[in-house]
Amino acid sequence: MKQRIERIKKELHSKGYKLTPQREATLTVLLERESDHLSAEEIFLLVKDKAPDIGLATVYRTLELLSELTIVDKINFGDGVSRYDLRKEGVDHFHHHLVCMECGSVEEIIEDLLGDVEKIVEDDWGFHVKDHRLTFHGICKQCQTSKAKVN
Ligand SMILES: [Zn+2]
Ligand SMILES: [Zn+2]
Structure with a gap:
């Protein structure tokens, strides 16, 4: 985990930000x-255990920054709550x-699986797919x- 933080630290530095x-x-x-x-509020409560002085606004700003840099993705599963998900x-x-x-429950599929679909979108729509x-x-x-057991 330390190594991963180190790599993110470098990424932040290369974009002109510090790892505060x-x-x-x-x-x-x-x-x-x-x-x-996790939602921003859930993240905030967990961060507070580690850094009791931290405010919700700071956590929000940090999450916004990490999303802008696509280190984190903001997602919504249709329940109106924004959740934050680290990029693999x-x-x-x-x-x-x-x-x-x-x-x-939420499960993740890391494999892209969409190669064929992306090809169709690129060929038929002339659209260059960067993400989805x-x-x-x-x-x-x-x-x-x-x-099945109940029935
Ligand atoms: Zn995920
Ligand atoms: Zn279920």
Whole structure:
């Protein structure tokens, strides 16, 4: 995790920003909870444990900055809450999400899977694809099994 923070620190430096202790605390929380999709308020509460002096506004600004630099992606799964998601390392495209409509769990697919679709978009629309966001809404495996048991 230290190495990853180091790499992000370099990225920030190359774009003219410093890794302040507040930014580092925010990044640490995002890394520790990488598989989660936390809202700004949830992140703030976790950051506060590490840096009690930090204010919500600072955490917001940090998250905005990290989104601008595409270190973090802001996502919304349709419940009106903005969530923050760290970009995976060494992957060109944003990962896909599987959101369960029953239990609300969120799974991630890191593989792009969209090569053919991207090719069609580029060929037929002459549009150069740089990124995409794909959220599948459905019923997760676990909810399907528990339903099968009840019926
Ligand atoms: Zn994600
Ligand atoms: Zn489920």
